[in-house]
Amino acid sequence: MVTTTALEEELRRLAGSVPDPELPVLTLEELGVLRAVHARGTDTVEVELTPTYTGCPAIEAMSLDIERVLHSHGVRDVVVRTVLAPAWSTDDITDEGRRKLREFGIAPPRRHREASGPVDVRLGPTRTAAEAPHAEDEPVRCPHCGSSETELLSRFSSTACKALRRCLDCREPFDHFKEL
């Protein structure tokens, strides 16, 4: 049986408060990439981190930042392990994380109907209304003006986790944290 001690909860709070290197408005806890924090003996802390995308280069910066924070709070040895399973999903981003993304000008990912499984990317015109499986009941809204009339410009944007869209009302382009 796995139990979490008060010390581990405190360590998790510290590690989880580290900002994401690419989206510094979010913490690692809000992004949902911090899987576990274990105290091993008196001096060693083991942290399990999961990447958003397999090739996400931010994972190394995240590991170093976690090590630095825990070292500065007196932990002598910090071991950060990368775990792939279960695979991270945008559903792991917390509500607070979604709110912050929107405030930062990035449309947050919509939640999957099913909690897991591959993304069902279907063919269709680039307008929101034709996209499945999220869109019939939940369009991607413009983070600037809130309009639901937005179109896809490119499935890939400044980072692998985002798509580039444009608002048809206020005409502003914006990033959309795409569903994974």
Added chain:
Amino acid sequence: MTATVHTSAALALGDDALVLSHRLGEWAGLAPVLEEEVALANIALDLLGQARVLLSMVGNEDELAYLREERAFRNLQLVEQPNGDFAHTIARQLYFSTYQRLLYGRLAEVQGEFAGLAAKAVKEVAYHQDHAEQWTLRLGDGTDLSHERMSRACESLWRFTGEMFLPLEGVDVDWTGMKDAWLESVSDVLHRATLEVPQGPQSGAWTAGAGRQGLHTESFGRMLAEMQHLHRSHPGATW
């Protein structure tokens, strides 16, 4: 974990991802529009991440990527084919991403050393396949020129597609079923793009299974020379 890893399969799949990642990276600065530059680089990055996980199951990822000779690479000949024009790159993407999505989807379902990676990567590859499909439709069902170029690209890469379905040791999937599913999926896209499904053989006499055996096409050596020369010129260098 190492004890159960089928190194030949990890090497083959890792080399597929690594080599295609490098080829896509060659588009940096040359893609037709800025969005496409970003898209191809992002797909390359996903593949590089997969390659790092797979090659690390076999040994030191840097040594495997930078210090092996051409004959030691086990990637499909398809992924090493030069970028050609944009249509060739898209045809290569369509053929490979469809294969990879089917394969990873199956690997995610069987308990084994690849399940964790496959379950994660299949979600990324779904976007790669969608990207290739959108472009195939746009180019195939576009202007006379784009149609002709897309058609030529699909034809010329067809003979490299048979190799994808040769069984890999330690990978427990129904390869025949996968080939049928691949053909159905690719044919569907080509039909909708007003393109013909190529009728020629899916492998030449000398290409059948050759990449998986370490036999590669002429341009691969030049690609490796470019990919490896910095590491080999400055062994052990760090930033």
